[in-house]
Amino acid sequence: MASFVTEALVLRVFDFGESDVVVHLLTPETGRLAAIAKGAKRSRRRFSGTLDFFNQLRVQADRRPSRAMARLEHAVLLHTFQEIRFSPPRFALGCYLLELLGRLAPEGGARADTQRLFAFATGALSAIAGQEPDLRLRTLLELRALDALGLRPELRRCVRCDEELGPAGEVAFHVADGGPVCGACAPHVAGLLRVHLGTLRALDQGLRLPEGRLDRLALPEGALREARRLLARFTRFHLGIELRSERFLEEIMDPSCASDNPE
Secondary structure (H helix, E strand, O other): OOEEEEEEEEEEEEEEOOOEEEEEEEEOOOEEEEEEEOOOOOOHHHHOOOOOOOEEEEEEEEOOOOOOOEEEEEEEEEEEOHHHHHOHHHHHHHHHHHHHHHHHOOEOOOHHHHHHHHHHHHHHHHHHHHOOOOHHHHHHHHHHHHHHOOOOOOOOEOOOOOOEOOOOOEEEEEOOOOEEEOOOOHHHOOOOEEEEHHHHHHHHHHHHOOHHHHHHOOOOHHHHHHHHHHHHHHHHHHHOOOOHHHHHHHHHHOHHHHHHOOO
16 A cells, blocks of 8 residues: 555644654554654645644555655545533543554554444544543443454453353452453452442443443443443553553543552
8 A cells, every 4th residue: 555545533643853743543444553744834735723633534645665654645624523622521531532542553454443443433532522521431432442442351251261140249350361250260360350240231231332322321330430440450451551641531530530540
């Protein structure tokens, strides 16, 4: 693939030299794409007002094996999720999701996978722009992001013996194995979290709901706290670091969550 045209979301942007800009994009064709926009800080014709967060673009890029990164030739603004900019909780959650995708989205991959990831990202930004987010929306979008990235945790069956869990009560969850462990397997596994089956089933249901109906999921406060603790550790396991936007998001949405964060 040399020159190509595709839709894109801006994941990260930073200055490079006096007039150039390096931008990390998410596209349905390539997954994550790092590109340099030559003269972007001076060119109003090619990039005017486009290379910014929460903008959905149509870009023309040139990617050749001989180059360390693609060259961004042109960008046109298709849509801006501008409502996200006018609310601290929306802005904080939007930045967190973009940084999460920027860290974990693959470069390349099967086209069906990259298209699915891009569809999730645009749908998530629409959901954030359409309502004032709360901890439930954050939890469901973070879980659905992991699902779109191919990293979703197992929520219904034991990850050791593949037995279906049930019908109620608590179960152990092993972060490194990516799911719950049944009572028979748990004595042989160290470092387990305790979680109620009702919480796992609510999260599983949240994965199956249409994007516009996430507010219909019943997730009581106790289950929500349990889900937040589980997802915080699971996401950190895959990231290996704390995202810069994470602490800001917790301070904005719920300062008490900071104490649940893994160090």
